[in-house]
Amino acid sequence: MARPRGVERRAEILRATIEVIAERGYRGTTLGAVAERVGLTQQGLLHYFPTKEALLLAVMDERDQWDTGGGSRGADGWRLELLTSMVDYNAMRPGIVQTFSALLGESVTEGHPAGEFFTRRYVQVRGNMAGVLRDEFGDRLPSGLTPEQTAPLLVAVMDGLQYQWLLAPESVDMPEAFRAFVTLLRGGAEGPER
Structure with missing residues (x-):
């Protein structure tokens, strides 16, 4: 069964955020850098994650899922x-x-x-x-x-x-x-x- 486009896009944004964090660290990670990485405007990124904190919390939740096998x-x-x-x-x-x-x-x-x-x-x-x-x-x-x-x-x-x-x-x-x-x-x- 195919995943909805929004779910795929969120997963893509989370992967990109992890890449940006790895490259730039916590403070250097900006919504603009993540948006650019996935080909969105910053406003487009805010459609999926309304704040930087919401994005970073989603990354932490994803990290916990990977670390604990779900x-x-x-x-x-x-x-x-x-x-x-x-x-x-x-x-x-x-x-x-x-x-x-x-x-x-x-x-x-x-x-x-x-x-x-x-x-x-x-x-x-x-x-x-x-x-x-x-x-x-x-x-x-x-x-x-x-x-x-x-x-x-x-x-x-x-x-x-x-x-x-x-x-x-x-x-x-x-x-x-x-x-x-x-x-x-x-x-x-x-x-x-x-």
């Missing part, structure tokens, strides 16, 4: 190894990480259009992370904490490492630091990941 867990569930791979992948796309981090930081201000998106996202992400931890450790981690108690900490480490890495990529090895945290989750046991 948000569903497979039969075997997610594993800590998948999270580690996601951190490795994020280290290769600083523009997207920068956009996520900038929008997240701005979203905590009252009335910001991204506030609701990130509030919903974090509820879902904490639930997903609790599921990852439960699949890996059962009802208790080696520390004695439950997956639900640990999930917000896991999310905080992932997001906090992104900020530190963006500020000083030469001194913060985000993937290595995340692997060290996984070692802590596993009770400090060294060796290959399970």
Whole structure:
């Protein structure tokens, strides 16, 4: 079944936005640059996304869909190894990480259009992370904490490492630091990941 033209055009705009972010970073991404990339006027782009924030939030939503395989867990569930791979992948796309981090930081201000998106996202992400931890450790981690108690900490480490890495990529090895945290989750046991 053919996709409606509007759906295809939105997908094209999102792909172009990701390209522009990768090339120019968050601040350098303008509606005009994206519109030019897809052969639209800026006014034409606003027909699909009424503001830059709406466009960037759609990119973040699309990014989450790609990262999580559509948000569903497979039969075997997610594993800590998948999270580690996601951190490795994020280290290769600083523009997207920068956009996520900038929008997240701005979203905590009252009335910001991204506030609701990130509030919903974090509820879902904490639930997903609790599921990852439960699949890996059962009802208790080696520390004695439950997956639900640990999930917000896991999310905080992932997001906090992104900020530190963006500020000083030469001194913060985000993937290595995340692997060290996984070692802590596993009770400090060294060796290959399970």
